[in-house]
Amino acid sequence: MEKPVPYRVRNYRKGDEVALAKIFSECFEPVTPRKVVQWHRIAGIRPEDVFVSVVDGKLVSHVEVVPKQLHHGEGIYLKTAGIGGVCTDSDYRKKGIVTNTLKLALDQARQRGLSNTSLFTDLEIPAHRIYQRLGFVDVTTFRTCTKYIDYPSIFARWVRQLNRSLKASKIAARRLEGWEKSIAIQLKEVGTLSFGFRKGRFRRLKKPPLRADVEFSTDLQTYTRILRGGVQWEDMVKTGKLTVKRGEPADIEMLKRIIKWNWGE
Amino acid sequence: METTIRQARRQDAEQMLRVYNSFIEHFVGSAERNVKSFRRMLRKKEYINWVSLDNQKRVVGYVHARVDKRFNRGVFREVIVDPKHDFVKVAKPLIERVSAVLMEKKVSEIVAGSIRNPRFEKLFPAMGFFESESLDVFMYGILDAQKFLNEVSQVFVKRLGRVKEWSGLAQIECDGCSLFLQKTRDNVEHILWTNQPADFKVKLGRDTLAKLIFGVSEPIESFKNGQLAVETTVSRETTHRLLESLFPQRQFLVMDYW
Numbered sequence A: 001m002e003k004p005v006p007y008r009v010r011n012y013r014k015g016d017e018v019a020l021a022k023i024f025s026e027c028f029e030p031v032t033p034r035k036v037v038q039w040h041r042i043a044g045i046r047p048e049d050v051f052v053s054v055v056d057g058k059l060v061s062h063v064e065v066v067p068k069q070l071h072h073g074e075g076i077y078l079k080t081a082g083i084g085g086v087c088t089d090s091d092y093r094k095k096g097i098v099t100n101t102l103k104l105a106l107d108q109a110r111q112r113g114l115s116n117t118s119l120f121t122d123l124e125i126p127a128h129r130i131y132q133r134l135g136f137v138d139v140t141t142f143r144t145c146t147k148y149i150d151y152p153s154i155f156a157r158w159v160r161q162l163n164r165s166l167k168a169s170k171i172a173a174r175r176l177e178g179w180e181k182s183i184a185i186q187l188k189e190v191g192t193l194s195f196g197f198r199k200g201r202f203r204r205l206k207k208p209p210l211r212a213d214v215e216f217s218t219d220l221q222t223y224t225r226i227l228r229g230g231v232q233w234e235d236m237v238k239t240g241k242l243t244v245k246r247g248e249p250a251d252i253e254m255l256k257r258i259i260k261w262n263w264g265e
Numbered sequence B: 001m002e003t004t005i006r007q008a009r010r011q012d013a014e015q016m017l018r019v020y021n022s023f024i025e026h027f028v029g030s031a032e033r034n035v036k037s038f039r040r041m042l043r044k045k046e047y048i049n050w051v052s053l054d055n056q057k058r059v060v061g062y063v064h065a066r067v068d069k070r071f072n073r074g075v076f077r078e079v080i081v082d083p084k085h086d087f088v089k090v091a092k093p094l095i096e097r098v099s100a101v102l103m104e105k106k107v108s109e110i111v112a113g114s115i116r117n118p119r120f121e122k123l124f125p126a127m128g129f130f131e132s133e134s135l136d137v138f139m140y141g142i143l144d145a146q147k148f149l150n151e152v153s154q155v156f157v158k159r160l161g162r163v164k165e166w167s168g169l170a171q172i173e174c175d176g177c178s179l180f181l182q183k184t185r186d187n188v189e190h191i192l193w194t195n196q197p198a199d200f201k202v203k204l205g206r207d208t209l210a211k212l213i214f215g216v217s218e219p220i221e222s223f224k225n226g227q228l229a230v231e232t233t234v235s236r237e238t239t240h241r242l243l244e245s246l247f248p249q250r251q252f253l254v255m256d257y258w
Helices: A017-027 A033-043 A097-111 A126-133 A151-168 A170-176 A220-227 A233-238 A249-260 B010-024 B035-043 B087-104 B118-123 B145-161 B206-213 B219-224 B236-246
Strands: A008-011 A050-055 A058-071 A077-088 A116-122 A137-148 A182-187 A191-198 A201-205 A214-218 A243-246 B004-007 B047-053 B059-068 B073-081 B109-112 B130-142 B168-174 B177-183 B188-191 B200-204 B228-232
Touching (some): A008 A097, A097 A126, A126 B130, A151 A201, A214 A220, B010 B035, B010 B047, B010 B059, B047 B087, B145 B236, B200 B206
Parallel strands (some): A077 A116, A182 A214
Antiparallel strands (some): A058 A077, B047 B059, B059 B073, B177 B188
């Protein structure tokens, strides 16, 4: 953990939604302040259910407690403190801010008479370890059924999404600085799709480059499973479901980070 | 049985809630809903809701889907069928119809994403969908063991009530907190505290209790690997039977995210 910074934790106040929208956009997906207010209203979240940490007047982290009733078997529903929106501004991570904010939120939930808590997260992010330390256990992972109708347009949208995520992530922008490469993906069912990173932007390449910096082939299902994090790139290489045809190890590592959008945040 | 399908109407909310409640009773983990939440679901124009009706015009199943405009994809959010009816037979025509509606809207992909819905595993792959896992995970924690045991006592009362040919005092001890259940031939009573020694005592930690409640751990396996300890005078067979009755294998299924 890095050097602690002085911070205060308080409940949500009107006007915080502007700063929250910025942090949410960096950590999850682009949202507007209006969406934040809308979400609070729809989910029935009161200001006292939202905990924010403030450093020198700047809002840097957020935890919210969503009241829910979960079925615990035999038709019995128990109230649960649903934890949501756990995030920290990338400049203030590894300082224990969100851990302590979450501890406080759980303590308040306990004082309000809630006996249990639950949340949705990702297995591969540092926050997962924080939750485990605070007493959460993994119950189940997700599974999705997918049918593609027009994959090239999905790919084009994915590249646009990469740019939106890049705009919101300072860490990704720092890591990608100076990395100008082209990638060609041969998908059995679709053909070759390619994209490149140049001048700080991801671009879909309508024509595959004659010699891409990284080139690999796989099938649509394997590629989807890698994108969703259900399987590891290395395992798919070992089982022969993915073949790397060209690429320096460092470039492949960077590509893996881009695909999973995992920058160790 | 003959079923007909049509678009859902606002007045279907009560019947859809009834079907939802009977469907999720066979699982653990789903959130409680009310008519208001179904009315909200039916009011929104961007949602696609279709129902299946039996010959008496009662709702026996429904599909709730939407178009996610940001990704231009169709999303099956819920496929719910009354457990008294065959899931595949009722759900398949609904899914086919809603898929056609989604295709008319020119979506680039269709996804069905409830967490670990075992019924989906049979149905969607047979309709040309492929399954993929993700690293998203649902986590659960017990904040106050004594309060939790008291709240969950009715679950164990019902489960113990189904056990035949065993009577006595059962105790579930979690991190030093206890739940006492006195079982007679035709009744199970939750006792706040007693100084009597239990005939069947289960000792376990919060993590194991959470996993057993949600059916993601197997009780006999947890007993064998020491995550759960049993103090009793009954035979090994009865121990296993009691453990399986208290912690039956229930499929975990979450329909709502937050």
